Each structure stands twice: as C-alpha cells, then as structure tokens.
Amino acid sequence: AQSVSQHNHHVILSEAASLELGCNYSYGGTVNLFWYVQYPGQHLQLLLKYFSGDPLVKGIKGFEAEFIKSKFSFNLRKPSVQWSDTAEYFCAVNAPNNDMRFGAGTRLTVKP
Amino acid sequence: GAVVSQHPSWVICKSGTSVKIECRSLDFQATTMFWYRQFPKQSLMLMATSNEGSKATYEQGVEKDKFLINHASLTLSTLTVTSAHPEDSSFYICSARSSVSYEQYFGPGTRLTVT
Numbered sequence: 001a002q003s004v005s006q007h008n009h010h011v012i013l014s015e016a017a018s019l020e021l022g023c024n025y026s027y028g029g030t031v032n033l034f035w036y037v038q039y040p041g042q043h044l045q046l047l048l049k050y051f052s053g054d055p056l057v058k059g060i061k062g063f064e065a066e067f068i069k070s071k072f073s074f075n076l077r078k079p080s081v082q083w084s085d086t087a088e089y090f091c092a093v094n095a096p097n098n099d100m101r102f103g104a105g106t107r108l109t110v111k112p
Numbered sequence: 113g114a115v116v117s118q119h120p121s122w123v124i125c126k127s128g129t130s131v132k133i134e135c136r137s138l139d140f141q142a143t144t145m146f147w148y149r150q151f152p153k154q155s156l157m158l159m160a161t162s163n164e165g166s167k168a169t170y171e172q173g174v175e176k177d178k179f180l181i182n183h184a185s186l187t188l189s190t191l192t193v194t195s196a197h198p199e200d201s202s203f204y205i206c207s208a209r210s211s212v213s214y215e216q217y218f219g220p221g222t223r224l225t226v227t
Contacts, residue, residue: 043220105155
C-alpha cells in the first residue's frame, strides 16, 4: 500500500520568509497528489492537487507544489509566508480509485 | 463545488453509550465514502472504506464491531461508535468520492468527547 512521508514535523518561520515543505510517497504506479491545510480549529481545506500534466501546480493563497516523479516527491512551496499561514499542512496521495493516505503533517508557525 | 456535511459537528456522550455520526454528500453521489480519525495535533488515519450497499472494509487495528459503518445510499454513510469509552474521544472526519469524477471531498468533521 502507498505511504506518505513528510520530513518536517514543525517549521518556524518569520513573515516574508520562503517556505518549502517536503513530501515523499512510496508507490510505483500512477498517483494523484494533494496538499491540504488545516487552520487551528478548522477542517481540512484543499490547497492544490496534481492529477496529470504540468508538474508545477499552483494552488490557492500563493502556494505551489512541484511533482518530481523520479524522486517520488511533491514538495509544497510559497515564496513569502504570512502570519495567517500558520496552520497544519498535510500531504496526501491516492492511486486512482483507491483511498487517500495522509502524511503525518507539518505544523507551520509564522512569527509576525 | 461538491459539499460533504457531517452531523453532529460536536457530541459529548457518557462512557458505555453509543453515538451515531452521519456523513452526507449534498450535491453529488458517492459510491465510496471513507472514515478517518484524527487525534489532537496528529494526522488523519483511515479507519474504514465503505461502498454503497456492501460491507465496509476496515483498516488493520480498527474494531469493526465497535465502529459500525453503514452506507445505505449513494449520499449517506453513518459511523456508529458503540459502547464508547474515553479513549474513543477524537475528531472523526468523513470523505466522499464522487461516482463521476472520482475526486474525494472531505466533511468538516465531528468532535466526539466521551466522559
């Protein structure tokens, strides 16, 4: 079964710093990839997703992610974070028609 | 966009009682629905996958007699936590996969507190 690894448990940045959160998955076939955000006390929201095509995916709120098939990676990036980006970020993977598996999550704290 | 609702959003129950949580896909049909559990400050863990009209498939370590799942229609799945104990206190999140697009949409979650 596929699994998802997020390398950073807790990331602390100052406002305007650049962000990159790592995500690797273990599955040899075709996969769909997702990044979700969970703000404190709120439910999951989809940031972006990759199904096929351009491996550089742009999402909401200035986030983007790049799918590198050879590295089994789907890292999330943002050039300049804001205090309001403080949240938990989850990478998720599913093979078509299969269930979605989540990484352990990365807590992002942005200091004003 | 596709909307998934859960009811109730928050429930407190006494130890030993049962609690039913509903998950509905409001504007699309979902042949498959998923139930996840999220402990505080942790990730979502898949509990079970339910297909309309058939028995749910439970993940390893999840007690199927304790977490009863029913997926009676293409828009409704229910999770019943039977004989709840304090350790069952958690955030339960359902997800529904569109029968047409196969995209998966998440509900807002139900916070269960067992006293």
